[in-house]
Amino acid sequence: MLLPNTGTDIHELNPAISVANLNEAVESAARALIQLQHSDGHWIFPLEADATIPAEHILLQHFLDEIDPEVESGLAAFIRSHQGEDGGWPLFHGGTLDLSCTVKAYFALKAAGDPVDAPHMKRAREAVLAHGGAARCNVFTRILLALFGQIPWRGVPVMPVEILNLPAWSPVHISRISYWSRTVVVPLLVVMAHKPQARNPRGIGISELFTVPADRVVDWHSAPDDTALARLFRGIDSFLSLIEPRLPKSGRRAAIDRAVKFVTERLNGEDGLGAIFPAMANTIMMYDCLGYPADHPDAVTARRAMDKLLLPMDGGEIMCQPCLSPVWDTALACHAVAEVGTPEARQSALAGSAWLVERQVLDEPGDWSWRRPNVRPGGWPFQYANPHYPDTDDTAVVVMALDRCGAEEFAEPIERGREWIEGLQSSNGGWGAFDADNCAHYLNHIPFADHGALLDPPTVDVTARCIGMLAQLGFKADHKSVASGLEFLRREQEPNGSWFGRWGTNYIYGTWSALCGLNAVGIRPENPMVRRAVDWLLSRQNPDGGWGEGGVSYWPDRIADDRCASTPSQTAWALLGLMAAGEVANPATARGVRFLIENRNAAGLWDEEDFTAVGFPRVFYLRYHGYPAIFPLWAIARYRTMMEEGQREVPWGL
Known part of the structure; x- marks a missing residue:
C-alpha cells in the first residue's frame, strides 16, 4: 500500500x-x-449530564410528595458516585466543584435520607461554605431553593408571567429567546407567579449551607457582569419587584392562559415539552400549581415523559438523562458504518437511513416559523419526536447520510431538508441550531439570565455542517447560501487558526x-x-x-x-x-x-x-x-x- x-x-x-x-x-x-443497532434500524445511546438532573428529579418528587423509593435510591446512588475529590460535584468528568450543582446534589441526598454527618455530606458541606455558601448559587438553583422555602423570593429575579402578553415586536418577547429557554421558561413563569411551597413531606432544609441566614442576605445577584446594560436591567428588576404584586389580575389570568396554551400545544405526547428534562419538570409543577389532579391526561402525559428519561445502570444506580438522542445517534452511526463500505455495513446504514426518513417533520410549522413564516417544514429533531423544534444540525447530518446511502431513493426527503436548511440561514451567513437570527444578545444581561445561555445565535460547527450538506448536494462556493456561510467561517476563525x-x-x-x-x-x-x-x-x-x-x-x-x-x-x-x-x-x-x-x-x-x-x-x-x-x-x-x-x-x- x-x-x-x-x-x-x-x-x-x-x-x-x-x-x-x-x-x-x-x-x-x-x-x-x-x-448495537435496533431491529427497526435506529441506534440510541445513553446521554449523561452532571448531578443536577438526577438531583432535580429527586427534589421534584419531594415537591409533589410523590416519592418513589426505588427511583429515589437509584438516583441518589448515581449522585454519590459522581462526587469529586474536592467534596463537590463538577459539571463534567474530572472538573472542579460547581457551586450550584453541588448545592442541588447535597439537598437531594439529604432529602433521600443521607445523614448530614456522613463523610461525603460533610465534605460537600465544607466545600459549599468554602465557596461562599448557597446564597451564591445561580438563578435556577435559587428558584428551587425558594420553592422549598430555603430562601425568600426576593432572592430570585422578577420574571412576571405578564411578559407573555407583550406583542411580538417587544424586545423581551419569547420568540427572541432560544427554543430551550422558551420551553423551560414559559411553564416556570406560571410557577413563579404562584410561588408555591413544596410539600416536602420530610421537612428537609439546608440552612447549614449558608454562611449567613438566607433572610439576611442583601445582594442576591450572582452574575459578575457589571456593564451599564446589566446595571440597567438590575434596576428594572428592582422596579418590577415593587410593582409585580400590584399588576392587574386580569392580565395575569390572560398570561397564564397563554402559557398553558403554549405548553399544552407543545406537550409532544410522552416525548415531553421540548423533549428536554427541565421543561418537562416545570410543566409538571405548572400543572400542579394550577390544581390539575394527578390523573388529568396532560399531567399524566407530562409525568410519563419525564419517567422515560430514567435509565437503570449497573450497581443499582439510575441515570436521569437530560433528553434522548436517537436521531443524532442514528445519523452519526449511519455515516460511520457507511464509511466502512462492506455489504453488511452498507445494509446497516441503509436501514438506519430508512428509519430516519420516517422522523422528518413535514407538516408542523414549529416555532422556527415565527422568524421564517414562508419556509416549508422539512427538518429533523434530535429526539424521537419534537415536531415544534427540529434543528439544523441534525437535519444537515441526516441529509448527508441519506445522500451517501441512497440519493435516488431518498431524493424527496433530501430536497425538503435542503430547502428547510437554506430557509433557516441567518442574516449574518451562519446557522443557529433551532432558529434563524436568534441574536438578541442584550437579553443575556438580564438578571434572570446569569447562565448566559438564553439565545441560539449562529455557530461555526452548525454552519460548517450546513455548508457541507449543501456542497455534498452539488452546490458550489459561489452559491449564495454557501458563499455567505463561508464568509461567516472566515470571520469566526480564531487568531491561532482554530474554531x-x-x-x-x-x-x-x-x-x-x-x-x-x-x-x-x-x-x-x-x-x-x-x-x-x-x-x-x-x-x-x-x-x-x-x-x-x-x-x-x-x-x-x-x-x-x-x-x-x-x-x-x-x-x-x-x-x-x-x-x-x-x-x-x-x-x-x-x-x-x-x-x-x-x-x-x-x-x-x-x-x-x-x-x-x-x-x-x-x-x-x-x-x-x-x-x-x-x-x-x-x-x-x-x-x-x-x-x-x-x-x-x-x-x-x-
Missing part, C-alpha cells in the same frame, strides 16, 4: 500500523456498532467541523485559512498520538489549562479534520490512527468517561455514550479508504 503522491509504503511510515491491524480494527468495530466549538468540546470539535465544511465546498488544502487550522491541530497532538481537550477551555482565561489526556472521540475529530485538509499522509495522522487502534476495549470499540460535548458552555456539559463507539470507527475507516485508494480529498461534507 503506497502513500498518495509519495511512493512510500505505509509500513515505512509507521511500522505499528499494518494493513492487517487496520483492517481488523475497522471490521471488529463495525461489527460491534452494527450489533470555537459550540456543541462539542471545544476547539478540536469546531476546527474539525470547519475543515470538513471547507473541504466539501472545494477550499484547497493550501488555503491559508486551512493551513492555520492544520498547524493548530498538529500543535495540540499529545505524545501518545491522540488529542484531548477539557471543558475548562470554555472559560477564556483557562484556555491554556485545557491540555487533557487523549480521548477517542476528540482524537477521531482531529483525524477527520486533518484528512479533510489533505493530511492523510502526515505522520501525525498515522500516530493518531495508531492511538485509536491500540486503545480499543474487548468489544472492539472504545471507552470514554470524559464529557466531550456541551449543552451550554460553562453551564451544562454532556457525555454522549455513543461518541466513542461512532467517531473512532469513522476516522479509521476513512483513513483506510483514503490510503487504499490514494485519495487526498474527502468526498463527503462530513
Whole structure:
C-alpha cells in the first residue's frame, strides 16, 4: 500500500500500523456498532449530564410528595458516585466543584435520607461554605431553593408571567429567546407567579449551607457582569419587584392562559415539552400549581415523559438523562458504518437511513416559523419526536447520510431538508441550531439570565455542517447560501487558526467541523485559512498520538489549562479534520490512527468517561455514550479508504 503522491509504503511510515491491524480494527468495530443497532434500524445511546438532573428529579418528587423509593435510591446512588475529590460535584468528568450543582446534589441526598454527618455530606458541606455558601448559587438553583422555602423570593429575579402578553415586536418577547429557554421558561413563569411551597413531606432544609441566614442576605445577584446594560436591567428588576404584586389580575389570568396554551400545544405526547428534562419538570409543577389532579391526561402525559428519561445502570444506580438522542445517534452511526463500505455495513446504514426518513417533520410549522413564516417544514429533531423544534444540525447530518446511502431513493426527503436548511440561514451567513437570527444578545444581561445561555445565535460547527450538506448536494462556493456561510467561517476563525466549538468540546470539535465544511465546498488544502487550522491541530497532538481537550477551555482565561489526556472521540475529530485538509499522509495522522487502534476495549470499540460535548458552555456539559463507539470507527475507516485508494480529498461534507 503506497502513500498518495509519495511512493512510500505505509509500513515505512509507521511500522505499528499494518494493513492487517487496520483492517481488523475497522471490521471488529463495525461489527460491534452494527450489533448495537435496533431491529427497526435506529441506534440510541445513553446521554449523561452532571448531578443536577438526577438531583432535580429527586427534589421534584419531594415537591409533589410523590416519592418513589426505588427511583429515589437509584438516583441518589448515581449522585454519590459522581462526587469529586474536592467534596463537590463538577459539571463534567474530572472538573472542579460547581457551586450550584453541588448545592442541588447535597439537598437531594439529604432529602433521600443521607445523614448530614456522613463523610461525603460533610465534605460537600465544607466545600459549599468554602465557596461562599448557597446564597451564591445561580438563578435556577435559587428558584428551587425558594420553592422549598430555603430562601425568600426576593432572592430570585422578577420574571412576571405578564411578559407573555407583550406583542411580538417587544424586545423581551419569547420568540427572541432560544427554543430551550422558551420551553423551560414559559411553564416556570406560571410557577413563579404562584410561588408555591413544596410539600416536602420530610421537612428537609439546608440552612447549614449558608454562611449567613438566607433572610439576611442583601445582594442576591450572582452574575459578575457589571456593564451599564446589566446595571440597567438590575434596576428594572428592582422596579418590577415593587410593582409585580400590584399588576392587574386580569392580565395575569390572560398570561397564564397563554402559557398553558403554549405548553399544552407543545406537550409532544410522552416525548415531553421540548423533549428536554427541565421543561418537562416545570410543566409538571405548572400543572400542579394550577390544581390539575394527578390523573388529568396532560399531567399524566407530562409525568410519563419525564419517567422515560430514567435509565437503570449497573450497581443499582439510575441515570436521569437530560433528553434522548436517537436521531443524532442514528445519523452519526449511519455515516460511520457507511464509511466502512462492506455489504453488511452498507445494509446497516441503509436501514438506519430508512428509519430516519420516517422522523422528518413535514407538516408542523414549529416555532422556527415565527422568524421564517414562508419556509416549508422539512427538518429533523434530535429526539424521537419534537415536531415544534427540529434543528439544523441534525437535519444537515441526516441529509448527508441519506445522500451517501441512497440519493435516488431518498431524493424527496433530501430536497425538503435542503430547502428547510437554506430557509433557516441567518442574516449574518451562519446557522443557529433551532432558529434563524436568534441574536438578541442584550437579553443575556438580564438578571434572570446569569447562565448566559438564553439565545441560539449562529455557530461555526452548525454552519460548517450546513455548508457541507449543501456542497455534498452539488452546490458550489459561489452559491449564495454557501458563499455567505463561508464568509461567516472566515470571520469566526480564531487568531491561532482554530474554531470555537459550540456543541462539542471545544476547539478540536469546531476546527474539525470547519475543515470538513471547507473541504466539501472545494477550499484547497493550501488555503491559508486551512493551513492555520492544520498547524493548530498538529500543535495540540499529545505524545501518545491522540488529542484531548477539557471543558475548562470554555472559560477564556483557562484556555491554556485545557491540555487533557487523549480521548477517542476528540482524537477521531482531529483525524477527520486533518484528512479533510489533505493530511492523510502526515505522520501525525498515522500516530493518531495508531492511538485509536491500540486503545480499543474487548468489544472492539472504545471507552470514554470524559464529557466531550456541551449543552451550554460553562453551564451544562454532556457525555454522549455513543461518541466513542461512532467517531473512532469513522476516522479509521476513512483513513483506510483514503490510503487504499490514494485519495487526498474527502468526498463527503462530513
